[in-house]
Amino acid sequence: YSTFPHSPTWKKEDVTYRILNYTPDMLQADVEEAIARAFQLWSSVTPLRFTRVYSGQADIMISFAAGFHGDFYSFDGPGGTLAHAYPPGNGIGGDAHFDEDENWTKFTTYSGYNLFLVAAHELGHSLGLSHSNVFGALMYPIYMATDTRDYQLHQDDIDGIQALYGPPKESPALPTKAFPPQEPTEMIPAEAPTEMSPREEPTEITPSKPPQRPDDCDPHLTFDAITTLRGETLFFKDSYVWRKSPYFSEIEHDTIFSFWPSLIAGFDAAYEVDNKDRVLFFKDDQYWAVSGYSIQSGFPKPIQNLGFPTSVRKIDAAVHDQNTKRTYFFVGKQYWSFNENTQSMERGYPRKIAADFRGIGHPVDAALQKNGYFYFFHGSNQYEVDIKKKKLIRIMKSNSWFNC
């Protein structure tokens, strides 16, 4: 953890806060709850008590604004900087500003930022903490989409705030009200404060362990999805991706997180539309579009947007044919053909895979077009097919691309 220069703190235990305005993205009551819960996180590990006021000057003034908003740190539109807050002090000291150009949400979703999580981080600044370089700590500078239903502060956060204010006295203080509120708002039903149990030996908080990393040359290796990307070929399995590049001889093996931290691993399918520098990832009934590392805004979208009937809840594999500008989607023993030019599913589909792809009589796990051939992966085997001649060329191990 770290504190601001000269470690400014509030020289009192009773700190007031006021919510100056609201985001239209959420119900006012949800905004108030998120803020109150964020304060409760800090009051539960310090002697501090937070009281909401409804008028006049409070120690911590909370507001939503976009772009330039009266201080020297303008916001930057969607993404990038989400919010900022000032260390304890007079005037703007302690104040927390949230970028209204973001989509604020009550829960952790793909399509927005969880207000409770961001507010808890910013209020850490309002109390005097600066950033932590401990991955998983609340005061880590980067937003980590986390399940907040039973959110616990990282030991690093607790060490930092208690270095400034010490531990709580008897029981965690809950945010209280100073005046009869103008609008009746329900006090957040918090569990009765329990005696602060001596914390077990802090376990290092690490992201949930990804499944065991598969061995590149395991003859039983199977894949979830395969796609090209800017001349490289990416093979996906669970939370891992193998990268085969024409520029380097060895195969790089990474986590999907290291390329797209906000995408959930375990893709069902992926394909590249190379002339648009765009790769689409599919998981269950949603899909995302990325360009390099950047996830395009407005995603995820439902796969029905592509023309699938609601009866299709996920797809097994996808591959784009650069020659015909058609993308083939494989579901069970059938497949669809999608016209990338007209952005619509072609008529007369679905058709049986076996009818048009000789020798492929079973569901497809992943599909790839390379060197003029199609490669269909099923379990630990792949089938090389010349679709012009409608001929199965050969059958190989799925990981034959890894120079085993």
Next chain:
Amino acid sequence: FPVAPEKEKEDMQFAKKYLENFYDFKEEKTLFKAKDLNQMSDKIREMQSFFGLEVTGELNHKTLDMMKQPRCGIPDIRS
């Protein structure tokens, strides 16, 4: 990944602004381009070290990707 060429310059500008915002990088308008690039490399090293990335001083894809993550607007390092 291979970087689409027109993006390289754009990425450099983005990185400069990021380092100014969060790592107290000050681009001095010096005649000596090399000096300016060295200062930027130093700041890239600071940022890579903060996030536990391989400290190379180069704007590689992992570094750029980390810069593009949604984050708090408060600097990580301040003078």
